[in-house]
Amino acid sequence: MSLHLAILRNQYRDSVALMQLSAALAKLEGITQASAVMATPANLELLTRAGLLADAPDAAPNDLLIALQGDEGAFEAALANARQALDAKGGKGGSGPAALPANSLTMALERQPDSNLALISVPGQYATAEAEKALRAGLNVMLFSDNVSGADERRLKLLATELGRIVMGPDCGTAIIHGVPLAFANVCRQGSIGCVGASGTGLQQVTVLIDRLGEGVSQAIGTGGHDLHASIGGLSMLAGIRALKEDETTRVIVLVSKPPAEDVARAVLDAAISTGKPVVVNFLGADPARLPQHPQLHYASTLQSAAQMAVALVRGQRPADQAPALDAALASGARTLLGAQQRQLRGLYSGGTFCYEATLMLGGALPGLHSNTPTASVPAPDDVWEVRGHSLIDLGDDEFTRGRPHPMIDHRLRNERFIAAAADPAVAVILFDIVLGFGAHESPLEAMRDTLLEVRAMAREAGRTVHLVATVCGTNADPQNYARQWEGFAELGVMLTASNAEAVALARAIVADL
Amino acid sequence: MSTLFGDKLAIVNLGLASFADAAHTQGADVIHPEWQPPAAGERDTGLALASLFQHPKVEAANQQAYTAYLASQPAWVGMDRALAAIPGMGARMILHSGPPIAWGEMCGPVQGAIIGAILFEGWADSPAAARTLAQSGEIAFEPCQHHHTVGPMGGIISPSMPVFVVCDSEHGHLTFSNMNEGLGKVLRFGAYSDDVLERLAWMRDELAPVLGLAIASVGGIELKPLMAQALHMGDEVHNRNAAATGLLLKKLVPAILRLDIDAELKARAIEFVSANDHFFLNLSMAACKAMLVAAEGIPGSSMVTAMGRNGVEFGIRLSGTGDTWFTAPAPVVHGLFFSGYSADDAAPDLGDSVITETAGVGGFAMAASPAIVRFVGGAASDALAHSLAMREITLGQNPAFTLPALDFAGTAAGIDARKVVDTGIMPVINTGIAHKEAGVGQVGAGITHAPAECFHQALRALAATIAD
Numbered sequence: 001m002s003l004h005l006a007i008l009r010n011q012y013r014d015s016v017a018l019m020q021l022s023a024a025l026a027k028l029e030g031i032t033q034a035s036a037v038m039a040t041p042a043n044l045e046l047l048t049r050a051g052l053l054a055d056a057p058d059a060a061p062n063d064l065l066i067a068l069q070g071d072e073g074a075f076e077a078a079l080a081n082a083r084q085a086l087d088a089k090g091g092k093g094g095s096g097p098a099a100l101p102a103n104s105l106t107m108a109l110e111r112q113p114d115s116n117l118a119l120i121s122v123p124g125q126y127a128t129a130e131a132e133k134a135l136r137a138g139l140n141v142m143l144f145s146d147n148v149s150g151a152d153e154r155r156l157k158l159l160a161t162e163l164g165r166i167v168m169g170p171d172c173g174t175a176i177i178h179g180v181p182l183a184f185a186n187v188c189r190q191g192s193i194g195c196v197g198a199s200g201t202g203l204q205q206v207t208v209l210i211d212r213l214g215e216g217v218s219q220a221i222g223t224g225g226h227d228l229h230a231s232i233g234g235l236s237m238l239a240g241i242r243a244l245k246e247d248e249t250t251r252v253i254v255l256v257s258k259p260p261a262e263d264v265a266r267a268v269l270d271a272a273i274s275t276g277k278p279v280v281v282n283f284l285g286a287d288p289a290r291l292p293q294h295p296q297l298h299y300a301s302t303l304q305s306a307a308q309m310a311v312a313l314v315r316g317q318r319p320a321d322q323a324p325a326l327d328a329a330l331a332s333g334a335r336t337l338l339g340a341q342q343r344q345l346r347g348l349y350s351g352g353t354f355c356y357e358a359t360l361m362l363g364g365a366l367p368g369l370h371s372n373t374p375t376a377s378v379p380a381p382d383d384v385w386e387v388r389g390h391s392l393i394d395l396g397d398d399e400f401t402r403g404r405p406h407p408m409i410d411h412r413l414r415n416e417r418f419i420a421a422a423a424d425p426a427v428a429v430i431l432f433d434i435v436l437g438f439g440a441h442e443s444p445l446e447a448m449r450d451t452l453l454e455v456r457a458m459a460r461e462a463g464r465t466v467h468l469v470a471t472v473c474g475t476n477a478d479p480q481n482y483a484r485q486w487e488g489f490a491e492l493g494v495m496l497t498a499s500n501a502e503a504v505a506l507a508r509a510i511v512a513d514l
Numbered sequence: 515m516s517t518l519f520g521d522k523l524a525i526v527n528l529g530l531a532s533f534a535d536a537a538h539t540q541g542a543d544v545i546h547p548e549w550q551p552p553a554a555g556e557r558d559t560g561l562a563l564a565s566l567f568q569h570p571k572v573e574a575a576n577q578q579a580y581t582a583y584l585a586s587q588p589a590w591v592g593m594d595r596a597l598a599a600i601p602g603m604g605a606r607m608i609l610h611s612g613p614p615i616a617w618g619e620m621c622g623p624v625q626g627a628i629i630g631a632i633l634f635e636g637w638a639d640s641p642a643a644a645r646t647l648a649q650s651g652e653i654a655f656e657p658c659q660h661h662h663t664v665g666p667m668g669g670i671i672s673p674s675m676p677v678f679v680v681c682d683s684e685h686g687h688l689t690f691s692n693m694n695e696g697l698g699k700v701l702r703f704g705a706y707s708d709d710v711l712e713r714l715a716w717m718r719d720e721l722a723p724v725l726g727l728a729i730a731s732v733g734g735i736e737l738k739p740l741m742a743q744a745l746h747m748g749d750e751v752h753n754r755n756a757a758a759t760g761l762l763l764k765k766l767v768p769a770i771l772r773l774d775i776d777a778e779l780k781a782r783a784i785e786f787v788s789a790n791d792h793f794f795l796n797l798s799m800a801a802c803k804a805m806l807v808a809a810e811g812i813p814g815s816s817m818v819t820a821m822g823r824n825g826v827e828f829g830i831r832l833s834g835t836g837d838t839w840f841t842a843p844a845p846v847v848h849g850l851f852f853s854g855y856s857a858d859d860a861a862p863d864l865g866d867s868v869i870t871e872t873a874g875v876g877g878f879a880m881a882a883s884p885a886i887v888r889f890v891g892g893a894a895s896d897a898l899a900h901s902l903a904m905r906e907i908t909l910g911q912n913p914a915f916t917l918p919a920l921d922f923a924g925t926a927a928g929i930d931a932r933k934v935v936d937t938g939i940m941p942v943i944n945t946g947i948a949h950k951e952a953g954v955g956q957v958g959a960g961i962t963h964a965p966a967e968c969f970h971q972a973l974r975a976l977a978a979t980i981a982d
Contacts, residue, residue, distance in 0.1 A: 010587050011914055012739035014746055017922060062739035087913045088923070097899040100906060102547035105567075106936040107906055108526045112545040116520040119537070121529030126551050130528050132564035133936075139526065140519060144533070166518060178523045180542040183533055187540065219519070243518040438536035 001032065003054055004068040004075040011064040011086065012038065018064075021085055025066070028081060030074025036082065039063045105133050119182055121145055124170070128152040131167060135159050143169030143224065144183050150231055153224070157235035166239040169224040173200030173439075176207060176220035184408065184439035187477035191216020193310045194250035196240035198223045198257040201351030202284070202303055204437060204473050205500060206254055208482075209307035211475045212498070215314050218250040219243070228260035234268050241268070245275035252313045253279045254306050258356070259286035269297060278313045282306040284353070285360045285375060288321070303357060304499035324501035331509035334495070337465040342428035343514040345507055346421040347371075347392035348414055350407040351473070354433045354500045355394035361504045365512050366390040372397055390511075392431075393417070408440045411447040418448075422455040422466055428514070429467045430455070431507040433500060436474025436485060443480055445488040452492045467510055468494040471503040552936045559970040562977035563935050566816060571980060572834075572932070575814035579833040580909045580928040583817075583873070587684045588804035590797055591734040593726035595718075597673035600661045600690050604673070607654040608632075611669025611866040612824030613839040614657055617648050621825030621861050626704025626952020627668035628655070634701075634711050635672050641706065659820050660837070662807055663690040664799040664866035667702035667948055668825075675714070676722030680737065680800040685808045691800035693717055696790040697956060702865075704952030717786075724783040728769040735765055737801035738914050741875065744794075745915055745925075750883035751798040752867055752876030753944040753959055758794035763787055799866060802873035809833050809928075816976055817909060818929035821872045821941070821964060825864040825948070830968045832931055835975050842967035847947045849889045849960015859957050861950040868943050868964070874912045874927025877942035877961065878904045881917040886944050889960045894919075900942045900961075901926065907933040907941065931976070934969045 013021075018036045025034035035052055037043040039059035047053040052067040059065060066082050068075055102108045109115055118134035120127055124147025131141045135156065143156075148170035160167045168175050174197070175182040179190045186204055188211040197203035200222060207217050221243065223236035237255070244250045253275060260268060260283070272279040273296050280298045283291070288299030298319045300306035309319035345366060349355035352373060359371040363378040370381035371392035381387045384399055395407040395414050407414045414432075421427045434444045441447050452468065459466040472489065474482040490496055497503040524543040527534035534546035553559035566572050597603050608631050610624055617625070625648070632644035632653070647653060658665045665671055669692075677690040692702075695713060699705040729735065740761050747757035766787065770780050787793045806819045815833035822829055829839035844862035851857070870876035880886055881901035884894035898919055904926035905911065911924030929941055940963035947958040 010736055010738045012742035013916070014743075017916075060736070062736045087911075088921075097895050097902060100903055100939070102545060103550055103938065104547055104552060104936045105526060105528065106933050108528075108545045108547045110906070112524055112526065112543060114520075114543075115524045115526045115545070117523055118526045118528060119533055121527075121533060122549060122551075125557055126555075126560060129552070129557070129560040129564040130549075132561075133567040134526065136564070136567045136569060138568070144529065164518075177519050178542070180523050180525075180537050180540045182525075182537060239518075246518070438540075439532070 001069060002072045003052060004072075005053065005057055006066040006079055006082075007039070007057060007059050008064040008066070008086070010062045012062060013064060013086070021082060024085065025068065025078050025082060028074065028078050030071035031068055031078050033069040034078065035067045037065055039065045105130060105137070109137055115139055117142060117177065119144065121183070124148050127170065128156065131156050132159065135163055135165050135167070138163070138165070140165050141167045141169070142172055142175055142182055142222070143167060144172060145169070146171040150226065153226060154232055157232060161235055161239065166221070166243065167236055168222045171226070172222035172224040174203045174220065175222045176217055178219070181438045184437060185220070186211070186437035186473070186475050188475055189216035190218070192218055192249055192251040192314055193254060194218040194244035194247060194252070195220040195254040195256065196223065196237050196244065197221070197255070198225055198227050198237065199353040201435065201473070202256040202282070202353040204351070204435065205303040205354070206256060206307045208473055208475050209304055209499060210311060213307065213311045215311045218247060228257050228264050228268070230261040230264060234260060234264045237268055238271050241271045241275060245277070251277060252310050253277050254310045255279060255281045256303065256306065257283055259283045265291065269294070272297065280306050280309045280313065280319065284356060302499070302501035303353070304501045324499065324505040326502070326505045326509055328509065330495070331506055334467050334510045335514075338428050338514070339464050341425045342464060343511065344426045345390045345429045345431060345511045346427050347431040348417050348421070349392065349394045349433050350396050350414065351433050351435055352394045352396050355392050357500055358392050358431065358504045361501065362390070362392070362508055365508050372399070408435050411441060411444065415448065415451040418451050418455055419458070422458040425462065425464065427466055428511050429469055429507045431503060432468070432470045434470055434472045434485065434489065436472065436478040436480040436482060438479065440480070443485070445485050449488070449492065452494065456493060469497070469503050469507045469510070470494050471497050471500045473500070550938065552938065553970050554966060556970060559935065559974055562974045563932055565977045566932055566973065566980060569980060571814040572816055575812045575834055576817050576909055576928070576930065579809035579812040579815040579817040579819070582685065583805050583809040583928055584912060584914070585684045586682045586805040586808040588680045588682050588689070588737045588801040589734040590678055590729060590737055591681045592679045592729055593676055593722045594679050595673070596671050596675045596677050596690070599677055599679055600663055602661050604654055606652065607656060607673065609656055609658040609661060609663060609665065609669065609671040610824060611658055611665050611667065611864065612822040613827055613829030613841050615655070615824045615826060617655060619826055621864065622950050622952045623704030623861055623864065623948045624668045624670070624825050626706055627670035627701050629952070630701045630704075630706030630710060631670045631672035633706055634714055635674060657822065658866055659803070659822055661690070662688060662803065664803045664869050665692050665702065666694070666795060666799065666867040667865040667946070668704060669866050670701060674718060676718050678797055678800050680797070680804050681734070682804040682808060687804065687807050689800045689803040689807060691796040691803070693722065694790060694793050694796045697792070699953060699955055703948050703955040705955060706953060720779060721783050721786060724770060724773065724775065724779055725766070727773050727775070728766055731772065732765065732769045735762070737797060741798060741801065742915050745875070745879055745882040746918055748883055748885060750876055750879040750886060750944060751794065752870040753886055753946065754883050755794040755798065756791040758798065759787065759791055762794050762797070795867065798875070799869050802869045802875065805873045806869065811836065814976075814980060816931045816973070818872055818931055821868040822866045823863045823868060825861050828863060828965050828968060830964065830972060832972050832976055834979060835972060838975060840968045840971040840975065842965035845962050845965055847945055847960045847962040849947055849958050851947070851958035852956070855949070855957035859949050859954075861948040863943070863945060863962055864948050865945070867945065871941055871943050872929065874908070874925045875915060877944045878927065879915060879917060879925045880942070880944065881919045884919070887961070903939055904942060906937050907939050931969045931972050935973050938966070940964050940966055
């Protein structure tokens with residue numbers, strides 16, 4: 001049995017609080033007697049009489065004494081216990097006011113200290129500062145905000161690299177982390193295919209197809225569209241690849257991007273190879289033959305093919321890059337219904353990558369094609385508001401969303417373009433996308449039904465058939481439910497395909513060489 | 515993905531609320547603050563804040579500054595004359611409250627108090643002559659806080675005035691404050707009539723020596739335990755000091771009674787202190803200043819180590835930015851006015867007494883003193899709310915100062931300028947209100963907040979010191 005005495009200088013506590021502390025300390029294992037008191041002469045005498053004080057301590061009445069009797073080994077824990085009780089942050093008083101609602105990252109982190117991701121959609125001029133704060137606080141960042149300068153993006157991504165974190169974005173619309181869809185994303189089965197994509201709808205297409213083919217997604221990491229530019233160097237894609245390399249759940253990796261600058265592509269593919277995992281690469285529009293060849297790298301020519309190849313790899317099968325399936329009989333049947341004047345295709349997209357994929361697939365096949373997601377062979381239209389001939393328009397482009405909600409959320413602008421297309425006697429096919437998932441409209445079917453019925457009615461009155469060709473990008477677990485949307489659109493006479501690539505192939509087969 | 519994204523997603527959602535709802539339904543932990551642009555939307559200040567946010571150097575510096583603040587052990591150790599005691603005090607110098615200010619810019623009460631001090635020192639024989647001398651540039655005017663000194667309201671201290679000497683036994687530095695004259699017509703509110711000057715002379719010639727002998731005989735009085743006890747008795751030791759003054763008297767009276775001096779001297783001294791519920795305020799301020807001096811001068815620290823107002827400007831200093839003041843126009847105080855006065859009569863916020871809030875008491879300890887919120891027509895629960903809100907902008911809670919109404923939690927202490935700017939929650943200040951004209955005195959009391967602009971400037975300056 002030994003004694004221990006701790007002196008806390010000038011720590012006034014009232015006697016009731018100290019009696020409570022004494023009682024609590026005495027209950028600790030290995031402590032036989034404990035007393036916490038202010039060091040007044042009277043209290044010192046009490047301690048001496050209780051056998052808790054060997055010698056008179058060098059303490060003043062304003063000092064707090066903690067006197068312990070018991071096993072020496074128990075003292076340290078008891079004192080820690082006492083300090084904790086004395087430092088207790090306290091409550092807000094029995095019926096006191098509620099804590100203030102959080103209004104800032106500072107307060108949010110106070111209330112949720114284990115936060116590990118900041119999802120930032122504040123106006124662009126403030127987004128950089130919020131992202132930097134989140135990174136410095138040890139969080140990963142998904143930056144949905146746009147209007148972040150290239151210089152700021154580079155600075156944030158260098159900081160993230162230094163801190164071992166990732167910045168998804170800016171202008172990153174889609175991610176799925178630990179099965180949680182972020183911003184515009186679909187509810188996909190969890191599994192072992194990890195995706196990194198510079199394109200939001202590209203990631204959505206790949207992940208929903210993986211889900212539909214019966215496999216699952218480990219993580220889908222967005223990088224934002226500028227990440228693979230030479231000035232950024234693919235820092236986020238590299239961070240994403242590193243994360244998937246370390247992630248034991250991920251067995252196959254899919255990379256989606258427009259073709260990067262040559263040295264960026266080299267760095268990305270080197271990183272991909274270093275994962276030791278099979279990697280499916282869809283550099284939209286790049287010629288695989290001109291890209292580095294490696295047994296781990298598998299080039300896919302469409303988003304759908306990327307999903308199919310990843311699924312094959314996960315199942316231990318040989319991946320093969322396949323052209324999109326086409327129901328030739330359906331296409332030729334549709335051709336026979338067209339009037340003599342009907343020769344043109346109008347693509348009305350809400351997903352930029354879908355529009356771009358269509359542009360790539362139709363370039364060369366449709367003479368005079370214009371697209372506002374232009375390629376080397378397909379020019380942009382002079383006026384996106386007034387198009388003639390074969391055309392593909394991404395209505396999610398800045399030109400249309402300035403001061404307006406995105407067409408995945410608000411279908412009105414696109415609906416107007418449907419009516420305009422139906423009124424044009426030259427139009428044979430309207431090609432479009434229907435995007436489900438979190439972030440998107442709660443029911444595209446309801447948002448488009450009246451418009452599609454009117455398109456039908458207008459065509460009928462004019463004695464024409466206008467073919468509607470589309471894909472539904474979604475899963476049955478999405479809030480809108482893929483199957484229900486599919487059935488509804490099918491009932492409205494929309495020719496539906498499994499993927500955007502198949503929709504483009506079908507549309508091409510209907511209008512090509514007319 | 516245990517390395518990059520942890521085992522479970524815990525999201526802070528800044529911006530669109532629908533993103534939070536979606537992630538939440540899919541099983542993530544999500545917190546959605548009602549985000550507003552920090553720093554009132556000033557992008558540069560926001561970026562300065564970002565560069566300092568959880569920066570390891572700032573964190574370490576703040577820990578060092580805050581630990582020194584907590585460790586400080588101020589004791590009232592004696593009385594002395596300003597010229598003899600205060601480092602850097604000049605024979606023709608007058609100290610004032612708040613950040614530096616030139617004579618021509620000063621508010622009415624401060625000019626009045628300076629005229630009074632000049633008359634008190636015998637440097638001029640009429641108020642007009644005193645005014646001329648003050649304008650002449652022959653008298654140096656410097657902030658009290660440039661000299662480890664604090665003074666309430668005008669904070670006017672001239673060379674022969676008596677000062678409390680407070681010693682931080684942990685760090686060894688001294689701090690000073692003048693003596694509280696009571697309410698009504700007093701120098702600190704700008705009055706300089708004969709009765710004011712006579713009282714000051716009595717305090718210098720009779721009261722201070724008596725107190726000096728008494729304090730010497732008891733070997734000093736530790737101030738933190740006394741303040742802590744007063745917080746349990748309804749004071750917040752800024753705007754309410756009734757309990758603290760009583761506790762002080764309990765220690766002083768036996769010591770005074772034992773002095774070998776004329777009984778009438780003893781009686782007058784005890785009477786004077788007893789009659790002034792604010793007597794302890796100046797000691798509270800000197801104690802707070804001592805705690806904060808301990809935290810000064812740590813490179814990189816965003817801890818606020820000084821606040822003060824001169825009736826025109828409100829100023830703050832950070833530990834990491836040295837002697838620089840960051841100033842903004844002094845705010846108007848919202849409060850209750852004595853009968854016959856209104857907000858039209860009020861001077862803007864004035865005095866060094868905001869040093870108490872800087873040290874975690876005063877407005878920060880309002881939960882201890884529900885009586886105070888009645889100045890702004892508030893309820894007792896408002897007092898708790900103010901003390902709780904201050905936790906959002908401080909480095910910690912001071913275990914030496916506990917608040918019974920908040921389950922004996924320590925008061926929020928160590929203002930972090932970064933948290934102030936990010937949350938937009940401004941330090942709350944309990945204060946008296948001076949009449950805008952010299953010599954009228956106190957016209958009310960109430961609650962105000964430090965101006966945000968001071969913190970914006972301070973953060974930008976601190977960020978410049980951290981930038982690589």
